[in-house]
Every structure is written in structure tokens, then in C-alpha cells.
Amino acid sequence: MNQALTSLMNRLKRQLEELNTEQLALREKIKALDKAALLIKSRLIDSLKVPACILPELEISRLHFIICEQQKHDDLQNQKMDYEKLLFSYQENHLRLSTELKLLGKYQDRREQNEKKTHELIIEKEMDNWALQQTLRNCRPDDR
Numbered sequence: 001m002n003q004a005l006t007s008l009m010n011r012l013k014r015q016l017e018e019l020n021t022e023q024l025a026l027r028e029k030i031k032a033l034d035k036a037a038l039l040i041k042s043r044l045i046d047s048l049k050v051p052a053c054i055l056p057e058l059e060i061s062r063l064h065f066i067i068c069e070q071q072k073h074d075d076l077q078n079q080k081m082d083y084e085k086l087l088f089s090y091q092e093n094h095l096r097l098s099t100e101l102k103l104l105g106k107y108q109d110r111r112e113q114n115e116k117k118t119h120e121l122i123i124e125k126e127m128d129n130w131a132l133q134q135t136l137r138n139c140r141p142d143d144r
Helices: 002-047 056-138
Strands: none
16 A cells, blocks of 8 residues: 555656646747737837828738738737646646645655554553563462
């Protein structure tokens, strides 16, 4: 039982480490998406400046660029939201695994304490029996 408990705790620790690694990678992806979205937003702001002289071909091209960039920005924001949902789910799993690991650790400690108490009681009982046997051996037949 103790070996099974230890292996379960080791497995939970490995899962926690993997989850931490995945969370870190996901946070880096979110940062990269934020940077890309910021870059697109700045290009959008630059392209929204209306020139003094409006040429239809350039205006159509500019509006097309604005629409494409806005769509890219929206796609990045949606992807970021998906990553944030995934990160939240990872955080919930992390909390669950941490709680399970803590509970198993407490269970193992209680179990070890109970085994220690039981062992001490057995030793004490054996010592009492030994002392009683020694007393009975040392008694004279007349004393009984």
C-alpha cells in the first residue's frame, strides 16, 4: 500500500511539473499574441490617417488593408481568448493536483504515525510480558 501511495504521489508530481511547463509555454504564446496584436493595432492606426488628396485606387487599397488588418487583429484576439481559457483550465487542474498531492501527503503522514503508535504499543506490550515472565520466574514457590 505504501509503495502504491508513493508511486501515485510521484505520478501526481510529474503531472504537476508537466502542467507547469505547459502553463509557461501558454503564457509565452499569449505574450507573443499580445505583441502581434499591438503591432497590427499600430499599423491600423497609421493607416487610418486620411491623406489630403484622396485617390480612389489608393483609398480602396487602404480600406482593404484596414479590413484585412482588423480581421487579423480579431483572429489574434480570439486565439488569445482560447489560450486564456486553456490556461484557466490548466490552473484548475494545477489546483486539483496540488490538493490531491497535499491530501495524499497528509494521509501518508497519518498512516505512518498510526503505524508508529501501533509498533510502540506492541513493543510496550512485549516488554510488559517479558517483565511479568521475569517476575514470575524470580518468585519463590512459597510466595505464590
